[in-house]
Amino acid sequence: MHPSARIAAAIEVLDDLETRRRPAGDALKDWGLARRFAGSKDRAAIASLVYDALRRRASARWMMKSESPRAEMVGALHLARGQTSDQIAAAFSGEGHAPPPLSEAEQAALAAADLSGAPAWVLGEFPEWLAPYLDRAFGEQAAEEGRALAARAPLDLRVNALKGAREKALAEMAHLGAQACRFAPLGLRIQQGQEGRAPALSAEPAYARGLVEIQDxxxxxxxxxxxxxxxxxxxxxxxxxxxxxxxxxxxxxxxxxxxxxxxxxxxxxxxxxxxxxxxxxxxxxxxxxxxxxxxxxxxxxxxxxxxxxxxxxxxxxxxxxxxxxxxxxxxxxxxxxxxxxxxxxxxxxxxxxxxxxxxxxxxxxxxxxxxxxxxxxxxxxxxxxxxxxxxxxxxxxxxxxxxxxxxxxxxxxxxxxxxxxxxxxxxxxxxxx
Known part of the structure; x- marks a missing residue:
């Protein structure tokens, strides 16, 4: 699939989520089952786009002055992926399977990219109704904590002490870039790869024989x-x-x-x-x-x-x-x-x-x-x-x-x-x- 077609597909999934209010994983699975032509790399790329849009939904909507799935995607491409207005306009060409061209209002919103005056719930990427609860929990740090919750998480593993020591697991998983966790004495951390993809642990001998388990x-x-x-x-x-x-x-x-x-x-x-x-x-x-x-x-x-x-x-x-x-x-x-x-x-x-x-x-x-x-x-x-x-x-x-x-x-x-x-x-x- 062309990158522009992947963007169009992601917008379609976001629309499904907005309409049916169900888990993103379910919507993505159904999309893939209905479109067998999409390969594994296409499906992974579309999922990454969807999750980026969900992570930046509040600020994207605020910036684009619209709550549509299309606005969420346009905003996320700029806010989450750092794409310029020209790059986004090129992807929204309307040609082939690409999304329709940007409107004048969308171009203006992208050019301004303005979040000034946005409240904490927008800057922190969380629902407005939760603002009083997170303000109580974090005060002035509510937006900062919200932004951290909107970031991609690494893959954390716990070394099974019944099967071996952390040093052994670190050596076996060095090819994945595994590092010791900061606080947990048996923790390992592997950073997400390109487009937020984690390694396939099921294929790793250390996981298959129980030396490590997935646990934040x-x-x-x-x-x-x-x-x-x-x-x-x-x-x-x-x-x-x-x-x-x-x-x-x-x-x-x-x-x-x-x-x-x-x-x-x-x-x-x-x-x-x-x-x-x-x-x-x-x-x-x-x-x-x-x-x-x-x-x-x-x-x-x-x-x-x-x-x-x-x-x-x-x-x-x-x-x-x-x-x-x-x-x-x-x-x-x-x-x-x-x-x-x-x-x-x-x-x-x-x-x-x-x-x-x-x-x-x-x-x-x-x-x-x-x-x-x-x-x-x-x-x-x-x-x-x-x-x-x-x-x-x-x-x-x-x-x-x-x-x-x-x-x-x-x-x-x-x-x-x-x-x-x-x-x-x-x-x-x-x-x-």
Whole structure:
């Protein structure tokens, strides 16, 4: 496909997203299935254009003075890819499969390229209705944090301690440019390639035999804060696909027991091949069998550690899912808050005296993080929040002093400050008696 035809196709996908309000991955897949003539490189290039437009949607619309998918693409070509007005005009020639020529209004908007006077939600590339929430979380840094969340994310890997050391993995993956992560002691980072393409990990021997797993550095830090120890009884209450379960298994050196469960048993499906590949032998997967069945009911006040990787709005993952920010609605936040309170209330039942309850979200909103912990502690006086500095020290993590939350107990990791996805983590302790 000619580059101009790829742009036209990307505009078509953006129009589908605007009309049907569905994940970008689904729209791109359907587009490719309906157009078998498009090769893998074409599909990858179109996906890259779509995601660039989604990352810069707010500023592109503001600059172009239009909310159309075409305006988003024109703006993104300039703002995200640095193309000049002449280069964009050449691509929008109207010839063959190219988009129609630029109008006089579009040419004028491109020539001005004016974002002066734009509010923080435009400069930060996030929905306007979220502005008060991000302003509360970050104040004057809201736009800066938003821009960091709009950037492309690197590919982060966690070295599986059950299979080898980080030095071994670095040597095996040197051809991909792998580097040690800044904070996570077992983290590796590979920068995205041309047009945001990551390497095909499934073809890498280190991945195939379980030496490395895909996991953002922020998620690795959150798991490390939990401090799972060999011999402990550990419950991962919202295990999903098992990313943090695997990290806990590595920290425990296959000694002790991890119980992995989830309110939706379907989310547990990916965990089984991952456990086998990782060589994690101390994990019991317990799926629910009906709404009234508690698969971990026998663990009441028996666990040294209960991890709650709570359902959330996912505002911290926008680098990887830029379309998600435009699909989220205020009602979703209310639903997530309810689910978080329910998860915390359930989790405390399994924590033994002197045990730990670790609450984690991939959200940056105070309403899902510090506010939930404040409400939980008010309702459960037998628990107390561990100071964030102590959590870092006991986990052996350094260089993260600026991650201590200014809004309450816990840690906040952000792409602008730490070059990770956005995460919140806090350790709660149950009194001995």
């Amino acid at each position: 550095e922020g998620s690795q830090i959150a798991a490390k804060i939990a401090r799972a120890k060999p011999g402990e009884q550990v419950l991962d209450l919202c295990a999903g696909g098992g990313g943090k379960t695997l990290a806990l298994a590595g920290d425990m050196d296959n000694r002790g027991q991890i119980y992995a469960t989830d309110s939706d048993g379907r989310r547990l499906t990916p965990i089984f091949p991952r456990l086998e590949r990782a060589g994690a032998r101390n994990v019991q997967v317990r799926a629910p069998r009906g709404p009234s069945h508690d698969p971990v009911g026998d663990l009441a006040q028996a666990c040294d550690l209960v991890l709650v990787d709570a359902p959330c709005t996912g505002t911290g993952t926008w680098r990887r899912n830029p379309d998600a920010k435009w699909r989220i609605r205020p009602g979703a936040l209310e639903q997530r808050i309810k689910a978080q309170d329910e998860a915390l209330a359930r989790a405390e039942k399994y924590v033994k005296p002197g045990g730990r309850l670790v609450y984690v979200t991939c959200s940056l909103l105070c309403e899902e993080n510090e506010d939930r912990i404040a409400a939980f502690l008010a309702a459960h006086p037998g628990f107390s929040a561990e100071p964030a500095a102590e959590s870092l020290s006991q986990a052996g993590l350094s260089g993260l002093d600026d991650a201590v939350s200014p809004h309450g107990p816990g840690l906040r990791l952000t792409p602008a400050r730490h070059d990770t996805d956005g995460f919140y983590a806090v350790v709660l302790r149950r009194a001995q008696s």
